[in-house]
Amino acid sequence: MTTSLRTTTVSLSEPSETLAAVPYLLGFCPSESLVLLSVGSADARPKLELTVRLDLPEHGAYRALLDYIVRGPVLQRRTEGLVVVVVGGTGASPPAGRGTVEVELDDAPDVWAESAPETPDLPHQDFVEELQRSLTMRGIEVLHGLWTEEIRAGEPWECYRDADCHGTIPDPKASALAATLAAAGTVTYSSREELQALLTPENGDLLSERAARLDLLHEERELNAVDVHSDLATVFGAIRRTAEASALTEDDHVRVLCALADTRVRDVVLGTTLETTARAAEELWITLLRKAPEPELADVAALLAFSAYVRGDGALAGVALERIEATRPEHALGQLLRQALDAALPPVELAAVAREASADARVLIDEEGSW
Numbered sequence: 001m002t003t004s005l006r007t008t009t010v011s012l013s014e015p016s017e018t019l020a021a022v023p024y025l026l027g028f029c030p031s032e033s034l035v036l037l038s039v040g041s042a043d044a045r046p047k048l049e050l051t052v053r054l055d056l057p058e059h060g061a062y063r064a065l066l067d068y069i070v071r072g073p074v075l076q077r078r079t080e081g082l083v084v085v086v087v088g089g090t091g092a093s094p095p096a097g098r099g100t101v102e103v104e105l106d107d108a109p110d111v112w113a114e115s116a117p118e119t120p121d122l123p124h125q126d127f128v129e130e131l132q133r134s135l136t137m138r139g140i141e142v143l144h145g146l147w148t149e150e151i152r153a154g155e156p157w158e159c160y161r162d163a164d165c166h167g168t169i170p171d172p173k174a175s176a177l178a179a180t181l182a183a184a185g186t187v188t189y190s191s192r193e194e195l196q197a198l199l200t201p202e203n204g205d206l207l208s209e210r211a212a213r214l215d216l217l218h219e220e221r222e223l224n225a226v227d228v229h230s231d232l233a234t235v236f237g238a239i240r241r242t243a244e245a246s247a248l249t250e251d252d253h254v255r256v257l258c259a260l261a262d263t264r265v266r267d268v269v270l271g272t273t274l275e276t277t278a279r280a281a282e283e284l285w286i287t288l289l290r291k292a293p294e295p296e297l298a299d300v301a302a303l304l305a306f307s308a309y310v311r312g313d314g315a316l317a318g319v320a321l322e323r324i325e326a327t328r329p330e331h332a333l334g335q336l337l338r339q340a341l342d343a344a345l346p347p348v349e350l351a352a353v354a355r356e357a358s359a360d361a362r363v364l365i366d367e368e369g370s371w
Contacts, residue, residue: 015146015165019157020172022085024181025051027315028189029151029172032056032088034124036069038344039081039143049079050344051314056089062127070134072342082135083144084160087151089123120163122147128160185279186313196319199289199301210254211293217258228365231259235269243280248287257288257296264361266299266333271358273307274351282307289323298328305337310351317341 018037023029025037030053038050057065122128124147132142145160151169159165172178181188189195201207238248238256248256260266272281285304292300301320309317318341324334340350 014167015144015159016157016167016169017175018083018144019085019146019148019151019169020175021177022051022087022151023172024175024177024186024188026053027186027313028192028195030087031150031191033086034065035085035087037083037085038079039083040079052344053315056086056124057127062130066127066131066134069131070138070140072344079140081141081143084128084131084142084146086122086124086128086147088149089147090149120158120160122158122160125160189315192315192319195315196322198286198316199319199323201292202290207291207293210250210257210291211295213254214258214293214296217254218261221258228262228264231262231265232268234259235265239272239277239281239284242284243277248284253288253291256284257292257300260299260303261296263299264365266303267357267361268365269303269358270306270354270361273310273354278307278311282311289320294327298324298331298334302331302333302337305334306350306354309337309340310347310354312347314341 022035022037025048026035032055034054034056036050036052036054037048038052040049054065054069128145132145135142146157147160148155148157148169151172153169153171153173155169157167157169178188189198234255238252241248241252260269269281272278282304285300285307288300289297289304301323305317305320305324308314308320317337321334321337321341324331325338328334336353339345
């Protein structure tokens, strides 16, 4: 395999190297997980197009997960091949990110092509074999089926169909892919829990105090008819100061949250996803997401999810979306983003949505005479 990010190419020629790359493809190190690496060849050279992480199935829940896999993003992306990785699962009974990365497959062996002289008995063996059969019926080839207890240096791994196919995982942090992504400014978390902790809200008393301030500010704005231009200046000024590493005050944070409650402002700001200030904007959204009371939380989380997904960080986008779904499941932009994630919409297509939404919001403001 070969992984390219911008102009850098990284070789992944062995299963052990592929396993070591998984945390960097997902954005965090998975545990108790089923990871699917989807392979396509739209430009005649096989590339890794999609990385999906799912919770390992409970015994008896196989069918629902199989149906989701074969009917969901795998088929919607017209996948030609799949690498199946199971991480953990030793407690189960035997029957039981980034869009900016391209992987070209050179000589990926098909461990399912021939019957092995000896088949190992690994966790979730039956599930993996049934998944292989279901995918084969739909014309999708399983290129590899791999198991490891965890992804860390020196951890043993095995193949599902060949007892002679095994090895140990090299240090993921020492890989060329890790260095490439780190140089690009991409953060890889030690676990999904660490990623979730990044967006953990502040304590309830602080949120309650901020909610009261926001209520007063919303009332004040209605009385004084604050125009949209002023709101946009507030938000873009905060993004600029974040990019300059200039600290924002509590009052700044509250005023930005209040401004983003106007969907026109929020939609114009979606355009930052495509600009050089995108990273600074994401840093601001993460800060605000920890500080936002529930009424204001959804719009900030949507901005973060949009930006992260377009950048290729599906893991961060997914965690931000969970915050929306836990507080305002009816949120229209959140629902759109969930559909995009579930359908594995290419980031470039979501970038086009952001561009159009920002342009439409500007037109709407102009027509209303508030620009």
